[in-house]
Amino acid sequence: xxxxxxxxxxxxxxxxxxxxxxxxxxxxxxxxxxxxxxxxxxxxxxxxxxxxxxxxxxxxxxxxxxxxxxxxxxxxxxxxxxxxxxxxxxxxxxxxxxxxxxxxxxxxxxxxxxxxxxxxxxxxxxxxxxxxxxxxxxxxxxxxxxxxxxxxxxxxxxxxxxxxxxxxxxxxxxxxxxxxxxxxxxxxxxxxxxxxxxxxxxxxxxxxxxxxxxxxxxxxxxxxxxxxxxxxxxxxxxxxxxxxxxxxxxxxxxxxxxxxxxxxxxxxxxxxxxxxxxxxxxxxxxxxxxxxxxxxxxxxxxxxxxxxxxxxxxxxxxxxxxxxxxxxxxxxxxxxxxxxxxxxxxxxxxxxxxxxxxxxxxxxxxxxxxxxxxxxxxxxxxxxxxxxxxxxxxxxxxxxxxxxxxxxxxxxxxxxxxxxxxxxxxxxxxxxxxxxxxxxxxxxxxx
Numbered sequence: 001x002x003x004x005x006x007x008x009x010x011x012x013x014x015x016x017x018x019x020x021x022x023x024x025x026x027x028x029x030x031x032x033x034x035x036x037x038x039x040x041x042x043x044x045x046x047x048x049x050x051x052x053x054x055x056x057x058x059x060x061x062x063x064x065x066x067x068x069x070x071x072x073x074x075x076x077x078x079x080x081x082x083x084x085x086x087x088x089x090x091x092x093x094x095x096x097x098x099x100x101x102x103x104x105x106x107x108x109x110x111x112x113x114x115x116x117x118x119x120x121x122x123x124x125x126x127x128x129x130x131x132x133x134x135x136x137x138x139x140x141x142x143x144x145x146x147x148x149x150x151x152x153x154x155x156x157x158x159x160x161x162x163x164x165x166x167x168x169x170x171x172x173x174x175x176x177x178x179x180x181x182x183x184x185x186x187x188x189x190x191x192x193x194x195x196x197x198x199x200x201x202x203x204x205x206x207x208x209x210x211x212x213x214x215x216x217x218x219x220x221x222x223x224x225x226x227x228x229x230x231x232x233x234x235x236x237x238x239x240x241x242x243x244x245x246x247x248x249x250x251x252x253x254x255x256x257x258x259x260x261x262x263x264x265x266x267x268x269x270x271x272x273x274x275x276x277x278x279x280x281x282x283x284x285x286x287x288x289x290x291x292x293x294x295x296x297x298x299x300x301x302x303x304x305x306x307x308x309x310x311x312x313x314x315x316x317x318x319x320x321x322x323x324x325x326x327x328x329x330x331x332x333x334x335x336x337x338x339x340x341x342x343x344x345x346x347x348x349x350x351x352x353x354x355x356x357x358x359x360x361x362x363x364x365x366x367x368x369x370x371x372x373x374x375x376x377x378x379x380x381x382x383x384x385x386x387x388x389x390x391x392x393x394x395x396x397x398x399x400x401x402x403x404x405x406x407x408x409x410x411x412x413x414x415x416x417x418x419x420x421x422x423x424x425x426x427x428x429x430x431x432x433x434x435x436x437x438x439x440x441x442x443x444x445x446x447x
Contacts, residue, residue, distance in 0.1 A: 014137020022145025048100020057379020313356025
């Protein structure tokens with residue numbers, strides 16, 4: 001129940017990033033957007049998310065994970081209603097930025113909250129449910145857009161209906177989180193051990209709760225002697241190494257090009273040879289296989305080592321990038337099956353990505369960092385991830401226009417190969433260890 005409620009933050013993350021795909025055309029005519037203001041309105045959410053991730057981590061450390069998620073639910077509600085009622089595009093842009101703050105804050109806080117509440121053996125599947133909800137939110141946005149456009153497409157303000165739907169899961173998140181417990185690890189770090197033990201007894205057997213509480217308490221006491229979590233901790237070599245690994249993992253996740261498909265999938269399929277209507281329908285396959293991929297990933301994530309799964313994911317992604325590029329380059333445009341072949345390889349890439357790197361990177365970011373800077377380091381890594389997302393979002397359309405589908409996807413393939421090298425040489429294994437065991441192990445290795 002804790003995982004179900006908290007991951008409504010992920011659902012909102014997915015819906016608010018995916019809904020613009022179908023809303024932007026009617027929005028352009030209703031608000032008189034130019035190419036420049038359209039790009040500004042679409043992209044400002046990403047910059048808001050980058051800031052929200054950086055600030056959200058710090059706020060979660062200071063005031064608590066639950067408190068942060070409740071605040072984010074309110075911001076989601078305000079941002080959604082503000083966007084839906086915006087009379088002119090600057091107001092829309094302002095509330096898109098507000099929504100971005102909530103999206104980024106949720107992306108940094110929800111995985112940490114789930115990792116700290118979940119028992120070790122279920123941590124992988126529970127934390128990665130957030131990724132399921134993100135891609136479910138994006139898929140829901142594609143479907144809701146299609147349905148609303150078919151029913152109310154003649155209305156100038158049809159895009160407002162698309163946006164306002166997100167207020168429902170935001171209200172559910174707010175009401176649901178009021179009944180959820182605070183993170184026991186955060187409570188212990190605030191010297192609230194009685195409350196922390198009470199929470200653990202809600203979600204563990206009494207014996208296990210006592211044993212786990214002793215372990216958490218010992219670690220918190222040990223870290224109390226060190227500095228409080230923040231920028232100063234990056235002076236410690238092993239902590240700095242983990243934060244750099246986390247940030248680079250986030251960059252590689254985005255440079256697979258997954259969000260170029262989630263934001264511009266319809267345009268890519270039109271460029272491949274589909275008609276406008278055909279591309280909109282075909283694009284829902286990307287949303288569907290995104291959800292299916294994450295579902296398969298969750299089934300595997302507690303059975304396969306993190307490093308093995310990351311290397312396998314990068315390998316599959318690179319292969320499908322090469323196949324997309326080769327199909328675009330070598331198949332003749334006169335061939336009727338060409339767009340469908342490209343669609344199959346794009347969908348296979350989306351499935352492979354969301355079945356491996358999609359959930360795994362978020363999971364590893366929630367597992368890798370020591371308690372005293374966990375939310376700070378998560379926020380920093382996710383800030384870098386969002387900036388990489390912004391780079392792909394801005395860079396993909398001009399790259400496609402300048403060089404076409406094939407070279408763009410060949411570049412993505414090369415980045416995937418670099419990802420394999422990075423994982424093989426730098427990334428530690430976190431599976432099968434408590435957060436405290438992993439922290440002790442890394443400290444000893446690099447002290």
